[in-house]
Structure formats: C-alpha cells, structure tokens
C-alpha cells in the first residue's frame with residue numbers, strides 16, 4: 001500500500017502524473033488511450049481539442065472523480081489507483097478545486113453558503129467556513145453579493161461564485177472544464193484572470209477550453225484528439 | 236481550517252516543496268461530515284421540496300395517526316372502566332337466588348343477611364328485597380300503569396355502604412326511619428319523578444300511601460337497575476304492605492385479601508340445606524373482563540393503520556428515488572467537493588428518516604387529537620399511552636430508514652462524473 005504520499009514525486013515538482021492511462025466506457029468507447037503526461041506543481045495548462053476527444057474524461061481522471069480502466073494516476077503525491085474512496089474523497093475535499101462550465105451552484109443557497117459548502121467535507125465548522133467564504137468572495141470581487149442566490153446573479157457572477165468556492169479551501173490543484181463556455185467575452189476574461197491569479201499563487205491549474213485566444217494565454221497547451229494527447233507545446 | 240494544514244499546502248504548492256501528510260491524520264486531513272451538518276443538509280434538501288415532502292410524510296402521519304388513535308381510544312375506554320372498578324372496589328360480592336333444575340327461582344332465606352354478617356371475613360352485607368305489586372307515582376291522579384319503569388324495593392340500611400354508593404341529596408334509610416313511610420330514590424327514578432332534591436319534604440304516592448323522599452342516590456356503577464328503583468325500609472314494607480319479602484340480591488363486602496374464601500363460603504352460609512340454590516358472583520370480574528376487552532386494540536383498525544404505513548413507506552421510497560434522479564448534479568458536485576459515498580448515502584438516508592419522523596410526530600399529534608375528541612365526547616379520561624410517545628417517532632424513524640436504504644444506495648453508487656454531466 002503506497003498510501004503515504006510519495007515524497008519523491010512531489011519533490012520533483014510533479015503535481016499530476018498520468019502513465020499509460022486508458023479509460024474505456026461501456027459500449028466500447030475508448031475515451032482515453034494510453035495517455036502519459038506530467039503537470040508540474042504550479043503549472044498552468046490549457047487542454048484543447050475537438051468535442052469528444054476525451055478532455056473532460058482526462059480531467060475527471062486527474063481529479064480522482066473517475067478511476068482509469070488501466071494505467072497509473074498520481075495526484076498531489078497520491079497514488080489514485082490504490083487509494084480508497086475515503087482517501088480520494090479527502091484529497092478532493094482538501095486539495096482539489098473544480099470549476100464547471102455550468103457552475104453547479106445550489107439555487108436555494110446564498111452565494112456565501114454555496115462557497116462555504118465547498119468546504120463542507122473538510123470537517124471545518126460552519127463559522128470558519130463562512131469566514132473563509134467571505135474572504136474568497138471578496139477576492140473574486142463579490143463582497144456585495146454575499147446574500148444573493150444564484151438565480152439572482154449574472155452568469156459571470158455565478159462563475160465567480162464557483163471560483164470562490166474552488167479557491168476558498170486554498171487548493172493545490174484547480175481543474176476547470178470550460179469555465180468560460182457559458183459566458184460572454186468580458187465576463188470570460190474576468191473569470192480567466194481570476195483563475196490565472198489563483199495559479200500564480202502556486203496552485204496547479206488545468207483548464208479545458210475551446211477558445212484559441214484563451215488557450216493562448218496559457219504557458220502550456222495540451223492538444224487532444226481521439227483520446228490521445230497529440231500535441232504538448234510550451235511557450 | 237487550521238494553519239498547520241494550509242502551511243503544508245503552501246509547501247506543496249511551491250515547486251520542490253515537501254508534502255507530508257496522512258489521510259486521516261490529526262490535522263483534519265480527512266473527508267468528514269459533521270452530524271450537525273448532515274442534519275442541516277437533510278433539512279435543506281426537504282425544504283427545497285416542501286410540498287412534496289409534506290405529501291409524502293402525510294402517508295406516514297395518517298398511518299401512525301390511525302394507530303395512535305386506536306391505541307388511545309382503547310386506553311381511554313379502559314382507563315374509564317378501571318376507574319369505575321376502582322370506585323366500586325374489587326371486594327364486592329353479590330348473592331342472588333339461583334334457579335332450580337326445573338327453571339323456577341330459588342328463594343334466599345330471610346336469615347341470609349344476619350348469617351353473612353356473622354362471617355368473620357365479611358365487612359358488611361346488606362340486601363334489597365322485592366316489594367311485589369307496589370308502584371311509585373308523583374301524585375295519586377296519575378294512572379297506576381304509568382310507573383315510568385320505576386320498581387320498589389325494600390333495602391337494609393347498610394345497602395349504601397355495601398354498594399359503595401353515594402347520595403346526591405339527603406340521607407339514606409336508617410334504623411331511625413326505616414319503619415316510617417320514607418323513601419330513597421335512585422338517580423334515574425328521581426329524574427323520572429322530577430324530584431331534583433329533598434328540600435321541602437316532597438312526597439310520592441307509593442303503594443297507595445304517601446312516602447316522604449329523604450334521599451336521592453347517585454348512579455350506581457355496579458348495577459344500573461338500582462338507579463330506577465325506589466327504596467323503602469324493610470320494616471315499613473312489612474308494616475304497610477304486610478309482606479315478608481325474601482332477599483332479592485345481597486351485596487357483601489369481604490376483607491380485601493379474603494374475597495375468594497368468602498366467595499366460596501357464601502352459598503353454604505346462606506342456605507346450608509341447599510347451597511346449590513345460591514348464586515354468588517363478583518361484579519368486578521365482569522367489569523375487568525370488559526376492561527380487558529376494551530384494552531384489546533381493534534385489530535382491523537390497527538391493520539388499516541399498518542396498511543397506511545406501508546403505503547406511506549412506499550411513498551417515501553418513491554419520492555426519494557425521484558429526488559436522487561433529480562439531484563444527480565448535486566450528488567456529483569458533492570462528490571467533487573470531497574464527499575465520500577457514505578456521506579451521500581447518509582444524506583439521503585437522513586432525509587428519508589427525517590421525513591418519516593416528521594410524519595410520525597404529526598401522526599402522533601393527529602392520533603392524540605382524535606383520541607381527545609373521542610374522550611371528550613364519551614366523557615372519558617384522555618389517555619395516550621406513554622409508549623406511543625416514543626413508539627410513534629421511533630416507528631417513523633424505522634420506516635424512514637428502511638424506505639431510504641434503496642434510494643440512498645442508489646445515490647451513493649452514482650458515478651460522480653455521470654452525475655456532473657447530467658444537467
């Protein structure tokens with residue numbers, strides 16, 4: 001059992017490592033075909049590629065939401081293949097932030113509580129979580145929208161709430177799946193700036209986008225096609 | 236959020252930083268859901284669908300309400316009877332003439348009461364004697380046939396004590412007055428004759444003579460027949476009607492712990508020659524049997540309650556399955572936020588349990604109110620058995636957990652990515 005974090009891996013500055021990772025869905029869909037890639041700690045990566053090329057699948061495998069059919073997955077020094085549900089859940093609760101295209105906020109809850117809920121499974125008490133949520137919402141420029149509920153917010157504001165939720169727990173890695181996909185170009189630019197800012201503080205960022213301009217703002221781009229990484233260019 | 240944890244994270248963030256933490260270490264690096272939070276999110280889940288939650292809890296409420304009402308109504312009736320038995324005393328025995336083999340009535344000897352009173356384990360005994368042919372009327376001008384069903388009995392002065400009876404007004408017969416034309420009316424008799432009290436020395440026309448009403452009895456639990464009877468003294472009956480009536484029914488108070496012995500000795504004491512012609516009974520036995528019968532729940536009603544509960548449980552399971560399907564995105568999000576499968580299943584289990592417990596508590600209230608209505612209407616004490624106070628919410632909890640197992644398992648087994656893709 002290699003459940004203790006592998007020090008060598010984090011010491012060499014690798015945040016995410018896939019080795020020969022394949023993912024097959026029932027019905028013979030090969031969403032990932034023997035993908036091998038390393039993402040360094042604090043690195044910012046854009047993932048691009050046509051629809052159905054396996055971008056989301058790769059991100060969910062990296063984010064430990066999905067186990068690969070075969071291959072090695074190491075995230076933040078953890079062997080995701082051998083870790084238990086409890087351990088992977090702990091990893092996600094404490095170290096990983098997700099941002100989705102359609103926000104995934106809870107409509108019945110205020111912005112503050114949506115963000116505070118992002119830390120629900122860390123076991124932190126409500127007071128501490130609300131405090132961290134306030135700070136995070138302030139960082140994304142929404143300190144005047146704390147008690148608004150998602151339906152009362154614009155798309156850009158909702159995505160900023162979602163980003164606040166991801167960053168409030170100060171994650172090591174942030175995964176974003178087309179976070180600007182539902183936003184106009186101005187809100188998209190704001191959201192992107194926030195994510196870049198987050199990453200510049202040391203967190204690893206992997207972001208899926210269809211937008212060439214957005215991809216161009218990343219120092220590293222992974223190009224996917226048919227479940228494979230067909231291009232990996234750095235500036 | 237503690238500083239130790241975030242300091243470690245800072246270290247990990249920087250390239251070449253060292254990371255060293257344990258999955259379930261003391262620094263809180265663990266996926267946890269506090270019980271308080273679990274309850275809170277379950278409550279939130281229900282609040283988002285208030286109408287639906289209310290309707291599905293209604294099944295449980297009706298089922299449990301019906302059961303509580305059945306149990307409560309039986310308990311109330313039983314309490315009522317037991318209170319009557321208590322006021323009556325369980326040491327009362329009655330002696331009546333039996334029937335001969337050919338069906339004719341036996342006759343109790345006139346010495347019966349003194350004989351019984353000589354028994355050491357008897358506290359006191361008194362008898363009523365049927366005065367044949369006598370009627371009681373408000374005035375002589377009322378036709379004799381219109382007796383209003385009131386019978387005339389002679390009674391020993393000790394009858395009141397032996398019966399444990401009480402008076403609403405006046406006094407009972409005593410050795411001072413029982414040779415005179417004085418009469419004590421049973422509750423129903425007084426009512427029929429429209430004599431509400433003994434003020435003004437009202438008289439009734441009894442067997443062709445004026446009798447003064449000296450007392451009115453309260454209803455006698457033991458023997459409602461006595462309520463529509465007018466009691467005169469035995470000497471008066473002998474003197475005015477030239478009758479020597481035999482005891483019709485003797486009431487005997489035995490020492491509380493010798494009731495059985497007395498009961499066995501009564502017949503040979505009353506009529507040593509023909510003990511078989513003497514019938515002895517213990518009225519409290521019959522009443523206790525009736526109380527026990529009332530304590531038995533109506534199985535049919537309980538069965539209906541159980542069916543309602545089953546339907547309620549299925550309703551809750553159904554609602555929870557629908558809820559899981561509708562909330563796939565939320566489930567996926569929670570998994571992404573670090574929820575374990577177990578956290579997801581306990582969330583839905585808690586929702587289901589909460590729903591059913593709320594149903595159970597409402598059912599308890601409904602049942603208690605129904606019982607109250609019944610008790611007030613029947614003039615009975617309002618009793619909801621204490622075990623129902625615990626059993627109703629507990630039954631709700633059990634039903635909720637059982638109904639929630641399948642949907643909760645379904646929720647926990649959902650793949651988080653599939654759940655996130657569902658929008």
Ligand SMILES: Nc1ncnc2c1ncn2[C@@H]1O[C@H](COP(=O)(O)OP(=O)(O)OP(=O)(O)O)[C@@H](O)[C@H]1O
Nearest residue numbers: 025026029031050051052053054055056057058653
């Ligand atoms: N749960 C699933 N079951 C079966 N097939 C799936 C499942 N999830 C994804 N796939 C398939 O896997 C392939 C890769 O899907 P994925 O969502 O990773 O693509 P993507 O690159 O993110 O596409 P898009 O840009 O449209 O979001 C697709 O062919 C998709 O149909």
Ligand SMILES: [Mg+2]
Nearest residue numbers: 055056057177
């Ligand atoms: Mg995708």
